Amino acid sequence: MxxxxxxxxxxxxxxxxxxxxxxxxxxxxxxxxxxxxxxxxxxxxxxxxxxxxxxxxxxxxxxxxxxxxxxxxxxxxxxRLLPEDATKRAQVRAFAQIIACEIHPLQNLRVLNFVKENYDQDRNGADDWARHWIAEGLTACEAIAARHVRNGTFTFGDQPGLADICLIPQMFSADRFGLDTALYPRLREIRAACEALPAFADAHPARQPDVQ
Amino acid sequence: MxxxxxxxxxxxxxxxxxxxxxxxxxxxxxxxxxxxxxxxxxxxxxxxxxxxxxxxxxxxxxxxxxxxxxxxxxxxxxxRLLPEDATKRAQVRAFAQIIACEIHPLQNLRVLNFVKENYDQDRNGADDWARHWIAEGLTACEAIAARHVRNGTFTFGDQPGLADICLIPQMFSADRFGLDTALYPRLREIRAACEALPAFADAHPARQPDVQ
The missing domain is CATH 3.40.30.10 (Glutaredoxin)
Structure with a gap:
């Protein structure tokens, strides 16, 4: 592989x-x-x-x-990264897709470059664009995660899975664009629980062999 | 339901x-x-x-x-809307995600409104934005679909499935934004095959009870 x-x-x-x-x-x-x-x-x-x-x-x-x-x-x-139960699996996939289909595509490099080049935005203008869409998406994620808070340590239970796998890199991006994540207390709790695990900590960009 | x-x-x-x-x-x-x-x-x-x-x-x-x-x-x-084989299922999901994660999020209403309101774009400027991202994504879809052309009538075989389910609405959007789809001959063939089926034809926006 x-x-x-x-x-x-x-x-x-x-x-x-x-x-x-x-x-x-x-x-x-x-x-x-x-x-x-x-x-x-x-x-x-x-x-x-x-x-x-x-x-x-x-x-x-x-x-x-x-x-x-x-x-x-x-x-x-x-x-198992997704739950066995079909309804729960659909809820986990929906959470992952809020990040993968509604936040991340709007703040990736090609889109930021297009905004800068075509709409006469400087770095700060492009970062404003990114923060706007990340904030909108994380607000939805926080509402969902808060409803599931009694069910476990992670977004959907006592084991990390697909939802957490998508959430942690998105929160890393939020930091990178200077978005204050204090509005998302449940997401911050989940992040702290994830980052205490070597599987998440070792995957961090700063720990990769190609880091620059 | x-x-x-x-x-x-x-x-x-x-x-x-x-x-x-x-x-x-x-x-x-x-x-x-x-x-x-x-x-x-x-x-x-x-x-x-x-x-x-x-x-x-x-x-x-x-x-x-x-x-x-x-x-x-x-x-x-x-x-079955997804193939039984895990590798083929991954390929179908990837095709669907090019549309759902890389094209559609960039051309939906909230993003077009943001571009108009924040970057002083008129309707035509916002449509240019939409056409740019749809064209980039459909170019990738065409390349993938063309590689699978020998395998059947639809994007990935002789039965329609998740890839076609995502493709046909995206091509409808391409038309709506005035993108010329002549550059995507394989996608047009697939579209014609799909639209000949009542399952696709009856799902068209113009045939819905809430059409305006």
């Missing part, structure tokens, strides 16, 4: 947590997004879309972090 | 196709996004996030279209 990622990429960060929770150590191939290595012929030969993260396994190349994590959960032993 | 949606909402459209492919007819409750009915107390009591679509089933409220569709596939008989 070979994993193509980048230390700061949120979706790579999600996959690293999932690997750690499953106790899997894929070979890591760093792809430097800042140097446009995802557009190099060598990587495009593996993944013609030039997207990170990618997981190469038995000749197939899997992409999109949520699809990779569901594949891991379906094929690899260890801690 | 009670479905809360809006005729023009892409993610409601995805769910309608999935219901039809499964042969399910949930009770339909129209929520008019233009009149902000998703912010009314009656709907917020069901879904505190005020998001569409939502599916109420046995007292639980499921949200996020992809989570709803996976739940349907896991719990309801009829045509």
């Amino acid at each position: 070979r994993f193509y990622g980048f230390f700061r990429s949120s979706s790579s960060y999600r996959c690293r947590i999932a690997f750690n929770l499953k106790g899997i150590r894929p070979e890591f191939v760093p792809i430097n997004l800042r140097r446009n290595e995802h557009r190099d012929a060598a990587f495009l030969a593996k993944n013609p879309q030039g997207l990170l993260p990618a997981l190469e396994v038995d000749g197939a190349v899997l992409t999109q972090s949520l699809a990779i994590i569901e594949w891991l959960d379906e094929t690899q032993p260890g801690l | 009670r479905f809360y949606g809006f005729f023009r909402s892409s993610s409601s459209y995805r769910c309608r196709i999935a219901f039809n492919l499964k042969g399910i007819r949930p009770e339909f409750v129209p929520i008019n996004l233009r009149r902000n009915e998703h912010r009314d107390a009656a709907f917020l009591a069901k879904n505190p996030q005020g998001l569409l679509p939502a599916l109420e089933v046995d007292g639980a409220v499921l949200t996020q279209s992809l989570a709803i569709i996976e739940w349907l596939d896991e719990t309801q008989p009829g045509l």
Whole structure:
């Protein structure tokens, strides 16, 4: 199993947590997004879309972090990252998708660059854009997490799973854009519980071999 | 089963196709996004996030279209919307997520309104923004679909499934924003095959009881 990622990429960060929770150590191939290595012929030969993260396994190349994590959960032993019950699984996926479909796509590098270049925004203007969408999404996440607070330490119970895997990298991004997360006390509690676990701590961008 | 949606909402459209492919007819409750009915107390009591679509089933409220569709596939008989094989399932989910995580979030109403209000863009400027991101995403979809062309009539085989369920509403949006889809010949073939099926044709926004 070979994993193509980048230390700061949120979706790579999600996959690293999932690997750690499953106790899997894929070979890591760093792809430097800042140097446009995802557009190099060598990587495009593996993944013609030039997207990170990618997981190469038995000749197939899997992409999109949520699809990779569901594949891991379906094929690899260890801690279950999604609940067995179909209704609970739908609720966990919905939480993950608030982050993956409603927050993260609006604050990634290509979108921030477009806002700067086309709408005459400086770094601070682009950061305002990012903070706006992160705040809107985390407000929804906080409301959901607060309703489930009696059910456990993590977002949906006493074991970490897909919801937490998406939440922790998104809170890291919130910090990076200077968003005050004091408005999300339940999310901060969950974060503290997650970051006490080596699976989450070891997946942090600052601890990766390609950190800059 | 009670479905809360809006005729023009892409993610409601995805769910309608999935219901039809499964042969399910949930009770339909129209929520008019233009009149902000998703912010009314009656709907917020069901879904505190005020998001569409939502599916109420046995007292639980499921949200996020992809989570709803996976739940349907896991719990309801009829045509399988995702493949049995884990690797193929990961590829179908990745295709769906290119649309759900990389295209649709950038061209929905709240983002277009933000671009207009904050960056002094008129309707045409906001449409340029939408066309840019739809074109980027559909280019990736076309490349993937073209690689799978020998495997069947639809995006991933001889039966329609989750990939097609996401693709057809996205192509409807492409038309709505005036994007020329001639650059995506394989996607157009798939669309023609899908729209020949009543499950897709009957889910079209123009055929919904709440159309305006």
